Amino acid sequence: xxxxxxxxxxxxxxxxxxxxxxxxxxxxxxxxxxxxxxxxxxxxxxxxxxxxxxxxxxxxxxxxxxxxxxxxxxxxxxxxxxxxxxxxxxxxxxxxxxxxxxxxxxxxxxxxxxxxxxxxxxxxxxxxxxxxxxxxxxxxxxxxxxxxxxxxxxxxxxxxxxxxxxxxxxxxxxxxxxxxxxxxxxxxxxxxxxxxxxxxxxxxxxxxxxxxxxxxxxxxxxxxxxxxxxxxxxxxxxxxxxxxxxxxxxxxxxxxx
Amino acid sequence: xxxxxxxxxxxxxxxxxxxxxxxxxxxxxxxxxxxxxxxxxxxxxxxxxxxxxxxxxxxxxxxxxxxxxxxxxxxxxxxxxxxxxxxxxxxxxxxxxxxxxxxxxxxxxxxxxxxxxxxxxxxxxxxxxxxxxxxxxxxxxxxxxxxxxxxxxxxxxxxxxxxxxxxxxxxxxxxxxx
Numbered sequence: 523x524x525x526x527x528x529x530x531x532x533x534x535x536x537x538x539x540x541x542x543x544x545x546x547x548x549x550x551x552x553x554x555x556x557x558x559x560x561x562x563x564x565x566x567x568x569x570x571x572x573x574x575x576x577x578x579x580x581x582x583x584x585x586x587x588x589x590x591x592x593x594x595x596x597x598x599x600x601x602x603x604x605x606x607x608x609x610x611x612x613x614x615x616x617x618x619x620x621x622x623x624x625x626x627x628x629x630x631x632x633x634x635x636x637x638x639x640x641x642x643x644x645x646x647x648x649x650x651x652x653x654x655x656x657x658x659x660x661x662x663x664x665x666x667x668x669x670x671x672x673x674x675x676x677x678x679x680x681x682x683x684x685x686x687x688x689x690x691x692x693x694x695x696x697x698x699x700x701x702x703x704x705x706x707x708x709x710x711x712x713x714x715x716x717x718x719x720x721x722x723x724x725x726x727x728x729x730x731x732x733x734x735x736x737x738x739x740x741x742x743x744x745x746x747x748x749x750x751x752x753x754x755x756x757x758x759x760x761x762x763x764x765x766x767x768x769x770x771x772x773x774x775x776x777x778x779x
Numbered sequence: 780x781x782x783x784x785x786x787x788x789x790x791x792x793x794x795x796x797x798x799x800x801x802x803x804x805x806x807x808x809x810x811x812x813x814x815x816x817x818x819x820x821x822x823x824x825x826x827x828x829x830x831x832x833x834x835x836x837x838x839x840x841x842x843x844x845x846x847x848x849x850x851x852x853x854x855x856x857x858x859x860x861x862x863x864x865x866x867x868x869x870x871x872x873x874x875x876x877x878x879x880x881x882x883x884x885x886x887x888x889x890x891x892x893x894x895x896x897x898x899x900x901x902x903x904x905x906x907x908x909x910x911x912x913x914x915x916x917x918x919x920x921x922x923x924x925x926x927x928x929x930x931x932x933x934x935x936x937x938x939x940x941x942x943x944x945x946x947x948x949x950x951x952x953x954x955x956x957x
Contacts, residue, residue, distance in 0.1 A: 538898035541876045543801030557789045
């Protein structure tokens, strides 16, 4: 077989192509006129359809915008609730170091539900749980420091605070304060005497950890009454009743005045 | 939904569809009827055109094929008035085209279909294969065989006296003159 560029077209093919029937001009004109009319109608219908689609899309977009506004409002509400819950989880962290930094409340503000849950589960109030506070890490310890963490010594450089003796600056320490019965740690790190504590907050589960308090009644016959309170309730109670104290285990209150 | 207008090149489409139909049915009046029917159906079902499936001409030829089959199934009432689809400009040309039509009429419907699609509608073997659900090679082979049979039929008809429907030709000429 010769290559394609040398092949001659079959004469029969030529005949078939040359004899190809052509439509009569009148017939062609009539069909084309009919087609043109239909095409014009179709274009008009297409224009109408496009206008309708555009209107529908606009309405859809408006609806979506309204819905998005509602969603934003809802999200803001949820966010607000979460932040309120997170604020409840912020507690007080006691960092007992060389600078005796007393970190007040500084829990991280949590903005998501998952984080809030974690924070609440790991945080607990520590103000009433001093016996379980972390050991001093700083070289000077609590005994050598007269300043509270909230105070700044004007004579000491940054990172140091007044020691036991006036005019003697000691480095700030850092201490890890255990948050008590719960597993949260209060990290008290102080700088310039200020403690910044990642506070152990109250969690919903904290209420199941009751604190037993011996309450001084003032009565001669029954001078002490044992109270079992939530940690928060115990803290409030102790703030108003300085004579009361916490006992580690129940039935441990003194029987005499 | 048809986004692209399938009738954008209407004149070319008409020419190709008509040539296909004329090769298939063999006479002008039937070819015109069937072509008109084809375009009417295409207008009716234009939403069924999907440009992803093929060119508008392939879509129209699919409709035309159905119309041709419907027409071939119908009883032919006007056999005596048949006018060849060819244009009788010159006598020799007319005779040649008549001989071709006669030879085509002796072929099987499948051969005629293939030749009409290839040389009437001017489809490529690949397009024909897509339309008929055949491979391109199968179409090439079938076309070659159809041409061989057509050549044999033409040679056979050359030795026979040809009868021309002169009344029909005159009617056609008179129609064209109007």
